[in-house]
Amino acid sequence: MSLLEATCTDIVDTDEEAARVTQSLLDGKTKPRRSLGRLEDIACKIAAITRCPRPPLPSKAIVVMAGDHGVAQEGVSAYPSEVTRQMLLNFARGGAAINVLARQVGARLVVVDMGVRGSEEEIPGVLSRRVRPGTDNFVHGPAMSVADAVLALEHGIAIAQGLTESGVGVVGIGEMGIGNTTAASALLAAFSGTPPYAITGRGTGIDEATWLRKITIIRKALAVNPPAGKSALEILAALGGFEIAGLAGVVLGAASRRVPLVLDGFIASTAALCAAKIAPNAAQYLIASHCSVEVGHEIVLKALACDPLFDLGMRLGEGTGAALALPLVEAALRILDEMASFDEAHVTDTGR
Amino acid sequence: MSLLEATCTDIVDTDEEAARVTQSLLDGKTKPRRSLGRLEDIACKIAAITRCPRPPLPSKAIVVMAGDHGVAQEGVSAYPSEVTRQMLLNFARGGAAINVLARQVGARLVVVDMGVRGSEEEIPGVLSRRVRPGTDNFVHGPAMSVADAVLALEHGIAIAQGLTESGVGVVGIGEMGIGNTTAASALLAAFSGTPPYAITGRGTGIDEATWLRKITIIRKALAVNPPAGKSALEILAALGGFEIAGLAGVVLGAASRRVPLVLDGFIASTAALCAAKIAPNAAQYLIASHCSVEVGHEIVLKALACDPLFDLGMRLGEGTGAALALPLVEAALRILDEMASFDEAHVTDTGR
Numbered sequence: 001m002s003l004l005e006a007t008c009t010d011i012v013d014t015d016e017e018a019a020r021v022t023q024s025l026l027d028g029k030t031k032p033r034r035s036l037g038r039l040e041d042i043a044c045k046i047a048a049i050t051r052c053p054r055p056p057l058p059s060k061a062i063v064v065m066a067g068d069h070g071v072a073q074e075g076v077s078a079y080p081s082e083v084t085r086q087m088l089l090n091f092a093r094g095g096a097a098i099n100v101l102a103r104q105v106g107a108r109l110v111v112v113d114m115g116v117r118g119s120e121e122e123i124p125g126v127l128s129r130r131v132r133p134g135t136d137n138f139v140h141g142p143a144m145s146v147a148d149a150v151l152a153l154e155h156g157i158a159i160a161q162g163l164t165e166s167g168v169g170v171v172g173i174g175e176m177g178i179g180n181t182t183a184a185s186a187l188l189a190a191f192s193g194t195p196p197y198a199i200t201g202r203g204t205g206i207d208e209a210t211w212l213r214k215i216t217i218i219r220k221a222l223a224v225n226p227p228a229g230k231s232a233l234e235i236l237a238a239l240g241g242f243e244i245a246g247l248a249g250v251v252l253g254a255a256s257r258r259v260p261l262v263l264d265g266f267i268a269s270t271a272a273l274c275a276a277k278i279a280p281n282a283a284q285y286l287i288a289s290h291c292s293v294e295v296g297h298e299i300v301l302k303a304l305a306c307d308p309l310f311d312l313g314m315r316l317g318e319g320t321g322a323a324l325a326l327p328l329v330e331a332a333l334r335i336l337d338e339m340a341s342f343d344e345a346h347v348t349d350t351g352r
Numbered sequence: 353m354s355l356l357e358a359t360c361t362d363i364v365d366t367d368e369e370a371a372r373v374t375q376s377l378l379d380g381k382t383k384p385r386r387s388l389g390r391l392e393d394i395a396c397k398i399a400a401i402t403r404c405p406r407p408p409l410p411s412k413a414i415v416v417m418a419g420d421h422g423v424a425q426e427g428v429s430a431y432p433s434e435v436t437r438q439m440l441l442n443f444a445r446g447g448a449a450i451n452v453l454a455r456q457v458g459a460r461l462v463v464v465d466m467g468v469r470g471s472e473e474e475i476p477g478v479l480s481r482r483v484r485p486g487t488d489n490f491v492h493g494p495a496m497s498v499a500d501a502v503l504a505l506e507h508g509i510a511i512a513q514g515l516t517e518s519g520v521g522v523v524g525i526g527e528m529g530i531g532n533t534t535a536a537s538a539l540l541a542a543f544s545g546t547p548p549y550a551i552t553g554r555g556t557g558i559d560e561a562t563w564l565r566k567i568t569i570i571r572k573a574l575a576v577n578p579p580a581g582k583s584a585l586e587i588l589a590a591l592g593g594f595e596i597a598g599l600a601g602v603v604l605g606a607a608s609r610r611v612p613l614v615l616d617g618f619i620a621s622t623a624a625l626c627a628a629k630i631a632p633n634a635a636q637y638l639i640a641s642h643c644s645v646e647v648g649h650e651i652v653l654k655a656l657a658c659d660p661l662f663d664l665g666m667r668l669g670e671g672t673g674a675a676l677a678l679p680l681v682e683a684a685l686r687i688l689d690e691m692a693s694f695d696e697a698h699v700t701d702t703g704r
Contacts, residue, residue, distance in 0.1 A: 030442050031449055032430065036647070036672070037665025078384065078704035086699040090382050095692025097383055104679070104686050180584050204384040205704035293389070297353025304602040310662035312680075313389025320388070327456070327679040328664075347438040352430035352557035 001142040003154045004249075007161075008279040010256035014048035021053035021187055032352055038309060042287065042332035049260045049285050050169075057333055058169025058259075060107035061324050062319045063159060063250050064091065067243035068117040068134030069142065069179030071221070076182045076214040078204045081134070083132040084178045085118040091176070092125040097316055098174055101323035107172065112159065114152060115242035116177075129155040131242045138186065138221045140236040146288065149237035149245050153278075156249020157256070170256045170329060171291075172262040173271065174319020175243045178204075181294060184270040186218045186239040188296050190227035191277060192303055199296035201266070204315075232277035240274065249273035254276065255285035262287045262329065263306065264322040266294035273300050289325030290314055355506045356601075360631040361514075362608035366400035373405035381691040382699045390661060393588045394639065394684035399555045401637050402521075409685055410521025411612065412459035412613075412673045412678050415511060416443065416450055417600050419595035420469040421531030422495065423573070429567040430556045433486070436472040436530045443528070446476040449668055450526055453675035459524065464511065466504060466527075466595035467486030481507040483546045483594045490538065494590040499590035500598050505630075508601020509608070516609040522681055524641075525608045525613040525623065526671020527595045528687065530556075533646060537620040538570045538591040540648050543581035543629055544655055551648035553618070557668075583630035592626065597624035604630065607637035614639045614681065616674040617667065618646035625652050641677030642666055 001009070022044045027033050034040060036283045047053050066088050069083045090096045091111045094103075102109040112127045117134045132154050135143035144152075160171060177183075181203040196218040202211060225238035237244055248271045254261050255275075263269045263286055276283040288306035291297055293315040301308055309325055342349035353361070357421055374396045379385050386392060399405050418440050424433045442448045443463045445488055446455075454461040464479045469486045483504050487495035512523060529535075532553040541548045548570040550561075554563060577590035600623045606613050607627070615621045615638055628635040640658035645667040653660055661677055694701035 027447070030447060031437065031668050035556070035666065035668040036449065036666070039664060039666070045536065078702050080700060080702075083700050087382065087699070090699055091698070093692070095382065095690075095697050097381070097687060097691055099390065100686050100690045101683055104683055105692075146389055204387070217637060309664065311389060312661065314391070315389070316383050316387040324680065324683060328676065331453055331456055331676060334452050335449060338447075338452045338455075339449055340442060340445070345438070345442040345445070345447050348432060348435050350430050350432075350535040 003157055004150055007157050007256045009278045011281040013281060014284045015051040016048055018051050018053045018054035019044040019048040022047035022336065025053065025336060029339040029340055030342055030345050030347045036335060039332045039335060042329055043336045045287065046260050046333065050258055054336060057330060057334060059167050059172050060144030061110060061163050061168040062102050062107045062172035062174060062323055063110045064174040064176060064319050065112045065114045065243035065246040066116050066176040067114040067241045069177055069183055069241050070135045070137030071182050071217060073137055074139065074217045076217055077178045078206050079178050081117055081178045084176060085116050087176050088113060088116055088126055092123045096318060097320050098318035098323060101320055105323050105326045107323060107326055112246060114246040135241050138239055139217055139224060142225055143240055144237050146234060146237045149233060150244045151251035156246040158181055160250040160253025161257060164254060164259050170260050170262060171250065172319050172322030172326060173247045173250055173268045174245060174264045174322055175267045175317055177241055177243050180241050180267050182214055182218060182243045183239060183244060184267040186221045187270050187274060188300055189218060190221055190235050190239055191273060192299060194299060199299055201294040201296060204254060232274065236274045236338065244271045246279050248275040251275035255282040260287055261285055262289050262322040262325050264289060264293040264319045265317050266297040266300065267317060269297060269300040273303055276304060290321035331333035355509055357504055359509050359604050359608045363631045363633040366633055366634060366636045367388040368400055370403050370405045371400040372397040374399035376692060377405065377688060380693040381651050382694055382697050384498055384704055388687060391684040391687060394681055397639060398612050398685065401452060402610055406688060407685060411519050412522050413462055413515050413520040414524035414526060414675055415417050415462045416526040416528060416671050417464045417466045417595035417598040418468050418528040419466040419532045419593045421529055421535055422487045422489030422591050423491065423532030423534050423569060425489055426491065426569045428569055429530045430558050431530050433469055433530045434454060436483060436528060437468050439528050440465060440468055440475060440478055444475045448670060449672050450675060453672055457675050457678045459675060459678055464598060466598040487593055490591055491576060494577055495592055496589050498586060498589045501585060504518060504594045504597035505601035508598040509576060511606035512602040512605025513609060516606060516611050522612050522614060523602065524674030524678060525599050525602055525620045525669050526616045526674055527599060527619045527669055529593055529595050529646035532593050532619050534566055535591060535593045535596060537648055538573045540652055542587050542591055543625060544651060551651055553648060584626065584696040588626045593698045596623045600626040603627035607634040612639055613637055614641050614674040614677050615687040616641060616671045617644040617669050618649040618652065619669060621649060621652040625655055628656060642673035
C-alpha cells in the first residue's frame with residue numbers, strides 16, 4: 001500500500017463521545033452554560049479529534065508551502081511569477097507577515113518549496129520538496145501528472161507526520177504562489193459545480209479587465225480538463241498546484257495522526273477540500289480560522305461544513321489567518337484546563 | 353476644577369495625520385495593499401490615538417469592575433446577587449475565565465470592587481473602591497446619587513491614569529454584577545430612545561417569562577427616571593451601576609492619557625457609551641473586540657461607531673472578549689514594526 005493509501009485508511013471518524021464529556025466539563029465551570037460560545041465548540045472539537053476529553057495544550061506549527069503556476073503566463077495576477085521566489089526568500093529571512101505572526105503566537109514555521117520557478121539553489125531555512133519548477137499551464141492540458149500530484153501529496157503527508165512525531169499538536173496551513181487563486185477557483189468550480197464567475201475573486205488585487213480574463217481562463221481550463229467522471233486525485237492533478245497538493249497532503253497526514261488543522265484563506269481551504277474529496281473523514285479534523293475577502297472562500301468553507309471564527313477583511317494568505325486563530329485554540333483549551341468549577345470556587349450554580 | 357472635569361478637558365481629538373503615515377508605512381510592507389484588512393485599521397487607529405505613526409508594543413491591562421444592583425431584587429437574573437461576591441472571590445483566586453485569558457495574553461488583571469453586597473471585609477488581590485454595597489432599585493428612584501456617580505467615575509479615572517503612569521499602553525475593560533444587563537439596557541434605552549424590548553436580552557440565561565418581566569422592569573425604571581432633559585451624568589446616576597460608572601471613568605481616564613481602550617460585551621460597551629455621552633471625544637479612543645449574543649450590544653457599538661473584530665457567540669462579560677482581542681492589537685503593531693518592506697526584501701512592488 002502506498003503512503004497515500006495507508007494515510008487515507010488511517011483517517012477515522014473523530015470521537016463525539018470525548019466531545020460530550022468535554023462539554024459537560026465546560027458546563028461545570030464558573031460561567032453561565034455555553035456563555036463562551038465558539039470557544040467551547042473549539043475545545044469540544046479538539047477533544048473529538050484527539051479522542052481526549054481534556055486535551056493538553058498543543059505545541060503549534062504552521063506549514064507554508066510555495067509553488068509556481070503555469071497559468072500565471074496568462075496574466076491573471078497583479079504580480080509576476082518572480083514574486084513567488086522573492087517571497088520565499090523573504091520567508092527565509094523572517095520578514096514576511098507570517099514570520100511576524102508565527103513568532104508572536106509561538107508557532108514553529110515550516111516553509112516548503114514545493115515547486116517554485118527560478119534558481120535551483122536551495123534556500124537556507126526552506127525545506128526543498130520541489131516536484132518541478134512550476135506547474136504546466138492548465139489552459140493547454142493538466143497542470144501536472146497524477147504521479148506528480150501523488151508525489152506532492154506524499155511530501156505533505158510526510159512533513160505533517162514528521163511534525164506530529166516531533167510533538168506538534170496543532171497544524172496551521174498557508175501558501176504562497178503567484179497565480180494560485182486561479183488554480184483554487186478552477187478546483188472549486190470542478191468540485192462544486194459552481195460557475196467560475198461566482199467563485200473568482202480579485203486575488204492580490206487585479207482590475208476588472210484582468211478579473212474578466214481570469215474567469216475566461218478558468219472556463220477554458222475546465223473545458224480542456226473536464227472534471228466529469230474524474231477522481232478527486234485526477235482533478236487535483238489537472239487544475240491544482242504543487243503547493244495546493246502538498247497542503248492537501250499535510251491535511252491528510254495530520255488527520256491520520258488525529259491532529260487538528262487550522263485553515264487559512266481561500267487557497268489553503270481549497271487544498272483542504274481536495275484532501276476531503278480524497279479522504280472524506282479528513283473534513284472532521286479541520287478548524288476554519290477566518291473568512292477572507294476572496295469570494296470563493298465562503299463557498300469552500302460551506303462545502304467543508306466549517307464555520308470561520310472571524311472575518312477581518314484579510315486576503316494575504318501565507319497562513320496569516322491561521323496564525324491569528326491559534327491563540328483562540330489555545331484559549332479554548334486553557335479555559336477547559338484552568339478555570340475553576342462551581343464546586344471548587346463555591347459559586348452558586350443555577351444550572352442556567 | 354474637579355478630576356472629572358479636568359479629565360474630560362484633556363480628551364482631545366485623535367491624530368488622523370499619524371494614522372495616514374502609518375497606512376503609508378503598511379503600504380510599503382511585502383504584501384498586497386490593504387491585504388491585512390482590519391489589522392491595518394487597528395494599527396492606524398492606535399497611531400491616531402497615541403499620536404505616533406509607529407507605536408511601540410504596549411504593556412496591557414484589563415480592568416474588571418464588579419458591583420451589585422438593587423434591581424436584582426426584581427428577579428431579572430438567572431443568578432442571585434450573592435454570585436457577584438462569589439465571583440469576586442473567584443477572580444481573586446485566579447479561577448474565573450478572565451483570569452485564564454488575561455494570563456494567556458500577558459495582561460495585568462486589575463479587579464475592582466466598586467460596590468458589591470455582602471461582607472465589608474476586603475478581599476486580597478481586589479482593589480476596594482466600594483461606593484456603597486449595591487445600588488438602589490431604580491424602579492423606585494435613581495440607582496445612585498449624582499455625587500456617588502461622580503465618585504465612581506473618579507475612581508475609574510484614577511485607576512486608569514495610575515495604570516498609564518505605570519506604563520500600561522492599552523486597557524481592556526470588563527465587568528461582573530448580577531442584574532447589570534438590566535441596568536445597561538435601561539441606560540441604552542435612555543440614551544438611544546430605542547424601545548426596551550429591542551435591546552433587552554437573556555443576560556446570563558433567563559427564560560421567556562423572566563425576560564418579559566425584565567422588559568417591564570426597564571419600562572418602569574424609565575417612567576420613574578425619565579431621561580428627557582437630563583444630563584448624561586444624571587442618566588448614568590439614575591439607571592447605571594457602580595461598576596458601569598467606574599468603567600466609564602476608566603474610559604475617560606485612559607482617553608485623557610491617549611491610551612486605547614478595548615471594549616468587551618454589552619455592559620462594558622454601554623459604560624463606554626456613557627463616557628462618550630459625558631465627553632464625546634472619548635469615542636475616538638475605543639476599539640471594539642467582539643459582538644456578543646446580548647441583543648443590545650450591536651446597537652451600542654453602532655452608537656459608538658465601533659465595528660467589532662469578531663463574533664464568537666460569547667456572552668460572559670468579565671472582559672473575556674477584550675482579552676481575546678489583545679493578541680490582534682499586538683499582531684497589528686508587530687506587523688507595522690517587524691515586517692520587511694518591498695525595498696528591504698527586494699520583492700517586486702506593482703503598487704497593487
